Amino acid sequence: MIDLYYFPTPNTWKVSIMLEECGLPYTLKPVNITRGEQFEPAFLRISPNNRVPAIVDHAPPSELGSEPVSLFESGAILIYLADKTARFLADDARQRYRTLQWLQWQMGGLGPMAGQYNHFKMVAPPNEYALTRYTNEVRRLYGIMDSELKSHPYLAGEEYSIADMACWGWVSLYELQELDLTPFPKLWEWYERVAARPAVQRGRAAGKGLFDNAPPPSEEHRKRLYNPEPAR
Numbered sequence: 001m002i003d004l005y006y007f008p009t010p011n012t013w014k015v016s017i018m019l020e021e022c023g024l025p026y027t028l029k030p031v032n033i034t035r036g037e038q039f040e041p042a043f044l045r046i047s048p049n050n051r052v053p054a055i056v057d058h059a060p061p062s063e064l065g066s067e068p069v070s071l072f073e074s075g076a077i078l079i080y081l082a083d084k085t086a087r088f089l090a091d092d093a094r095q096r097y098r099t100l101q102w103l104q105w106q107m108g109g110l111g112p113m114a115g116q117y118n119h120f121k122m123v124a125p126p127n128e129y130a131l132t133r134y135t136n137e138v139r140r141l142y143g144i145m146d147s148e149l150k151s152h153p154y155l156a157g158e159e160y161s162i163a164d165m166a167c168w169g170w171v172s173l174y175e176l177q178e179l180d181l182t183p184f185p186k187l188w189e190w191y192e193r194v195a196a197r198p199a200v201q202r203g204r205a206a207g208k209g210l211f212d213n214a215p216p217p218s219e220e221h222r223k224r225l226y227n228p229e230p231a232r
């Protein structure tokens, strides 16, 4: 059984989607990041960067011994699960690197840039410069995906992989983000192709409603989430 430390965000959906795709049983461990639960000492022992997702695998592959494996960073978690199940990351070295390249593109580019876009669009006081910068950057990244997807159905080629899972959750926010996808027809086709997978639908819906009755964040919670001070 795998524990998935969860808050409904694209970074966590990557992992719930992969767990669903692989048919691995998992338990959701809610971490309400709007209420500061990511700073609880027990969670920091698993995820010292105070971020979801994180996992604890209580039945790791035998070559890792019998101690549970605990991991943070969604990209590392996807690679771990792919290696554990031998799925969605090819054995063939060239194809493996091609997939990891797009996974890292998501981790270092699409995720952080779309995260900043969300912040300046939905959270921060009006800041035209920042909003324009991140809107243009997200559009540029969508253009890169659109162009890549002209020659093959999935980001790393012919096969659906962890690179698609990593990117899809971010693109799935397009309505909330008020981003127009019509200039990116190949990206849209890819989005719908991936969205049609039952495991993607289950992974995206996992934990829906889990935080519906949570009290709203206080000013202090918001400050800690959006403008935290350095850890000491």
Ligand SMILES: N[C@@H](CCC(=O)N[C@@H](CS)C(=O)NCC(=O)O)C(=O)O
Residues within 6 Å of the ligand: 009, 010, 011, 012, 033, 038, 050, 051, 052, 053, 072, 073, 074, 075, 107, 111, 224, 225
């Ligand atoms: N690079 C990390 C990013 C994780 C991340 O930013 N998680 C956000 C939610 S999407 C979070 O937990 N934020 C809590 C905080 O900033 O304190 C990953 O991909 O796992």
